Amino acid sequence: MISNFPAEILLITLKHLNLAEIGQLAWTDKRMMQIVKRNAPTALGRMGIYSISIHPVQFKFNEYTMKIKWNSEITCKYATSVQVFTFNFDDKVTLTKYDIVAFNLFRNYCISIKRHLRENPECGTLMTWETYADNHRHLWIKKGDEHTPIVPLCMIMPRIEARRLTIYNCKRLRLLNLMNIIDSYFGIFHEISIRCFEMQFSDTDKSIVENSRMLRKGVRFFEMVAPPFAIEMMKMTNKLNPEWQIYHFQSEQFSLLPYSGVLKLSVREGSLSIHEFITCLLLSNPIIETWKFYNVKNMDDLWGHHTIEELLSNSRLKWTMKNVSLHEIE
Structure with a gap:
């Protein structure tokens, strides 16, 4: 009921509650979590971690392996990992007593690791989860369950502050699920990378992508199959100048690419009209750091290499061509 009050009244209410009460109130719904996260983040407790990578668990849709690197001095060899789970995209979050116990145990584990690192900065190994x-x-x-506890990611996310988050090898629905968790629970990440080379958003995902705070504000590296709205997505995210690695880019997308504002791009496989692409490239005169195209098929009947060479030689672009595909433009 209280979560339906105007934000001004809720902010006044927070001033009269202690941190434990505010932390409990935050879990009322997503709106309350956002208000608490913005105005009283200490109530949730902060777990400082250097970097996190999330990997899907095969054959278990809602389960992931979260690998944690505790600080920049420790190599990935000594990173620790924990199994986490999410709720389905449209499901109501309902935590059990067992979930809360699992999270509290994980939080104590984090405290233990951080203390161990302070006391033993040259340690070679860390206690596993x-x-x-x-x-x-x-x-x-x-009773009947002696497996290591699986921790709810929705309880970890609001309390995390990490330098990097990397999401690996997720298919479409898994990635949408993680995006929903990160957007809803406001984990703090300075850099986010999406490395899902087989993942492709569908047309129906466009509004979700456009409204995702994670994609608009935090992602520095994208690796995925080109979605139907690839150019719009590039324009939406280019405020941070992310690097893109795209698979199966189509001819009509290549024609619009010079207007996307992307500085760093690698395209692996696709098709284009080289004449149309070069024409748009020279007309738009984009600012480019590095564009690289691999295994891209030219759709024109004639290559017209000398004509294109003459056009590009009069531009400010540095470029090379190998075989019959446009290999690299810088």
Whole structure:
């Protein structure tokens, strides 16, 4: 009921609550989480982590492996990992007592690791999540289930502040699920990379992508199959000048590419009209750092290499061509 009040009244209410009460209130719904996150973030507690990578668990749609690198000095070899789960995109978040116990255990694990690193900065190995959970199994063990606890990602996300987040190898629905979690619970990440080379958004995802705070404000690297609205997506995100690695770019998308504002781009496989692309490129005169095209098929009947060479030689672009495909433009 209280979450339906105007934001001004809610802010006044927060001033009269202690941190524990504010933290509990934040979980009322997404709106309350946003208000608390913006105005009283300390109520949620902050877990400082250097970087996180999220990998899907095969054959388990809602489960992921979250690999944690605790600081920049520790190599990935010594990073730790934990199994996390999400709710379906449209499902109501309903946490069980077991979920809360699993999260509290994970939070204590994070505190333990951070303390260990402060006291032993030259350590070579770290205690794994599985070992820590097993040492405290009396806190979480339930009848018929002796597996290491799986932690709800929606409880971790509001409390995380990390330098980097990388999402690997997710298919479309999995990525949309993670985007929803990150957008809803306001994890703080200074750099986000999406490395999902087989993932392709569909036409129906356009509004979700356009309204995603994560995509508009945090992503510095995209790797995916070109969606139908690839050019619009590039324009939407180019405020941060992200680097793109795109697969299966189509001819009509190539023609609009010079108007996208993208500075760094690598296209792997696709088709284009080289004449149309070069014409648009010279007319728009875009600012480019590096564009690289690999295995791109020319759709024109005639190559017209000498004509294109003459046009490009009079432009400010540095370029090279190899074989019959446009290989690299800088």
